[in-house]
């Protein structure tokens with residue numbers, strides 16, 4: 153245990169936690185990288201730091217400047233806390249469908265929020281495109297510079313995982329990692345960790361866990377970008393091959409429906425005390441599928457990307473779950489059994 157010099161130094165070096173319920177059910181050792189313990193509360197702190205550092209190194213921005221981004225929330229929170237620590241303003245464009253908790257957190261940590269309707273990427277009013285236009289405008293007027301973080305196609309994002317997340321997993325397992333599985337938002341995590349692990353062990357099995365509504369499972373299994381269905385998860389579910397996915401291919405791909413994933417989310421909360429977000433649920437389901445495919449005795453690592461507290465009004469709200477035709481676990485509706 154050492155002192156971290158500040159928020160920037162507190163990003164990364166997260167614990168790897170054994171998921172006992174899933175390990176017992178599969179006979180594998182299933183480990184979760186506890187990214188919800190980063191200072192901004194998610195895996196995206198790592199990408200945020202690498203993107204800002206890259207812009208600083210290139211002289212595109214200096215303290216006092218502005219970082220602009222389109223995000224489902226977590227990258228924005230990461231950029232805002234890194235921005236506060238390094239002296240930047242943060243302007244965040246977010247689809248209005250994202251959880252209230254993430255929007256409240258963004259405002260709390262000082263981001264300027266621009267909420268836009270959720271429209272597909274092809275639409276010029278998509279949140280990513282709006283953020284790019286705002287950044288271009290500010291770049292011509294801000295004396296200390298303004299950058300578009302552009303997490304989807306800025307490979308400083310993937311580099312964060314090649315240089316930190318992947319090597320940490322390797323060291324924490326003593327090189328005993330047989331498989332890694334994760335969902336894709338930008339692809340930085342999956343492609344970056346894959347690159348780091350494959351460089352150290354070429355036969356490690358890398359798996360994609362894709363939610364319904366995403367097109368990558370179809371792309372990697374048939375060559376066609378095709379999507380069907382939808383998911384209540386946030387921050388994942390990609391419809392195109394981003395620059396962060398360029399040159400990457402998973403060894404295995406799974407498509408996972410919400411009901412399969414959410415059941416595991418409630419299991420790990422009820423039996424292990426881990427309160428996780430929806431993308432982690434897809435990752436847990438992917439880890440179980442990979443464990444069944446590889447057979448007992450293997451070590452499989454996945455990502456616990458953020459906390460369930462970020463989705464209390466959705467994932468952990470019986471009315472919301474019922475409105476999406478998802479099962480409501482009994483204990484979620486349990487009232488106090490104690491008389492005062």
Ligand code: PMP
Pocket residue numbers: 194195196224226227335336337338339340341342386387388429431432457458
């Ligand atoms: N889980 C959550 C909760 C996220 O916010 C994100 C990023 N949008 C991801 C997973 C996906 O990570 P990546 O962008 O590295 O693919």
